[in-house]
Amino acid sequence: MRDATMLPRMSGQLTVLSVLISVVAFALYQGVALFRVGVFEYPLDDVYIHLAVAEQIAAGGYGVNPGEFTSPASSPIYPFLLTAFAGTAAQTWLPLFWNTLSLLLGAALWARIVSNTDASRGWMLAFAALGPLAFNFAGAAMVGMEHSLHILASLAVLRGLQIQMDEGRISWLLVAGMVLGPMVRFEGLAVTGGGALALLVMGRWAVGVMLFSGAAALAAGFMIFLITLGLEPLPNSVMAKLAGAGNERFSFAALPLKALAQLSMSNKAVVLLVALFVAVTLLFSHGSARRGAVRALLLAAVFTGxxxxxxxxxxxxxRYELYAMAFTMGLLMLVALGERNLQTHxxxxxxxxGFLAVTYGNWMLRYGTNGPNAIYSSHGNMGRFVKDVYQKPVAVNDLGFVAWANPNYVLDLWGLASYEALLTRLDDPYPGWAADLVEAKGIELAIIYEHWIDEGLGENWVKVGTLSFTGGTAFLGGFHVGFFATTPEAADKIRAQLTLFAPQVQGNATLTVHDAELE
Incomplete structure (x- = not known):
């Protein structure tokens, strides 16, 4: 055992190390992104979905259009944190604020977890330094979504279980992480469930049941809130993500194939599977004086992973897997560092x-840091045209920038902000389905990725322009966005507006206006 008088000093050193590494990585990613685009921007258009929902919450609604209830936000609580300065330029800095705060707190909490193990100084330094990089703290913060908060909530549960194991007490971190985690993202129920299972094995079954019930009650309360608005109990964005990129409904029968597909496409999924194999092996083979506590941590890791x-x-x-990676592999770390005979582990x-740190860092520097350039050049120009020039209702299939701070109606053909569109796309994507939805709303302009809608395009739609991103490889739904007049009569006016806007296109993008004779 280490000298207890050295604990505060060691904890402080590890905190500085974890926070410094996180901040340097964050500054590096932001700096490279700023160099590429020249202005600050988020790397995902989804941030503006949350901002648009927050704008409607501040006005007494919920959705992206005034007077229309929809549920495009994936997080129950995050849009409520973005309601200040709704619809103004100042509001766009709130995601950066919350993510920077979560980054700093998450790094500090990770260091506290590492410093409260029985490992030697060398092992603690290694894990304190690698953890923030292995779980992409800086990359999650750069995105501007709720994922940094999700990681923070998961780490709170991890630290809470560590305190219960070492000190036999329930900490406020455990309570907050288990109860509020699912309100950040519904996947938090996996961590809450793992935490409850661990508490059960540790003999604190009543607390485990109570905390899981509290989390489930809050999640159910949010679902009831959506139902009272006339919506489905799950947000449209959650249902769309469960369906994946295709036009199929979520199916439990397809889950094994989905898991195999993820293993074939994601090396992070393979790393998680290997970690789970190690956890299962230890469950059946490891003996320890603290066997009950060790078993509890391993069971929690297996459940969540x-x-x-x-x-x-x-x-x-x-970004989606980071909470589970941090929690599951963090639990394995606690077991490995707490048992002297697990040096190999x-x-x-x-x-x-180290592998995760290199993999995430390489992806962020090569592709992730070009995300702000892509959003500024593609979605930004779409939004500027619609809000500054066109100023009428519009249909899109990649919601966000176009909807935020836009007083005119926005129809989401992908379905995040339109349950009718989501149902049609998943259940009955007949030829011309998008055209029927657009016509019902009286919309004359659709700005879409053609391959997303495919046969849903209307026969009478006229392609009047194409916005092309020219800034290299980036995370975009498409590098070419089509501008379609949904009626022949509207084509000339929209074409003229695009012609006026083309010289004003900003960033790495070109706007091509299609002549009438080429239709």
Whole structure:
């Protein structure tokens, strides 16, 4: 055991190390992104979905259009944190504020977890340094979504279980993480479930049941809130993500194939599977004086890890799996560092952490840092044209920038903000389905990725322009966005507006206006 008088000093050193590494990585990613685009921007258009929902919340509604209730936000609580300065330029800095705060707190909490193990100084330094990089703290913060908060909530549960194991008490971190985590993202129920299972094995079953019930009650309360608005109990965005990129409904029967597909496409999924294999092996082979506590941590890791592997997503700007990776591999780290006969497991964990750190860092520098350039050049120009020039209702299939701070109606053909569009796309994507939805709303302009809508395009639609991103490889739904007049009569006016706007296109993009004779 280490000298207790050295604990505060060691904890402080590890905190500085974890926070410094996180801040440097964050500054590096933001700096490279700023160099590429020249202005600050988020790397995903989804941030503006949350901002648009927050704008409507501030006005007494919920959705992206005044007077119309929809549920495009994936997080129950995050839009409520963005309601200040609604619809103004100042509002756009709130995601950066919350993510920077979550980054700093998450790094500090990770260091506290590492410093409260029985490992030597060298092992603690290694894990304190690698953890923020292995779980992409900086990349998640750069995205501007709720994922940094999700990681923070998961780390709170991890630290809470550590306190229960070492000190036999329930901490406020455990309560907050287990109860509020699912309100950040519904996947948080996997961590809450793992935490409850661990508490059950540790003999604190009543607390585990109470905390899981509290989390489930809050999640159910949000679903009831949506139902009272005349919506489905799950947000449209959640249903769309469960369906994946295709036009199929979510199916439990397809989950094994989905998991296999993720393993074939994501090396992070493979790392998680290997970690789970190690956890299962230890469950059946390891003996320890603290066997009950060790078993509790391993069971929590298996529950959460397999839960995400089967039901969750990987990738999508390297963000969806981070909470599960941090929680599951963090639990394995606690076991490995707490048991003297698991030296080999410590080495394997360091290798795994290092692999994740290099993989995430390489992806962020090569592709992730070009995301702000892509959003500014593609979605930004779409939004500027619609709000500054066109100023009428519009249909899109990649919601966000166009909807935020836009007083005119926006129809989401992908279905995040339109349950009718989501149902049609998933259940009955007949030829011309998008055209029927657009016509019902009296919309004369559709700005879409053609391959997303495919046969749903209207026979009478006229393609009047194409916005092309020319800034290299980036995370975009498409590098070419089509501008379609949904009636022949509207084509000339929209074409003229595009012609006036073309010289004003900003960033790495070109706007091509299609002549009438080429239709």
């Amino acid at each position: 397999f839960g995400h592997l089967i039901l969750g997503q990987f990738g999508w700007f390297e 410590r080495v394997l964990l360091v290798i795994g952490f």
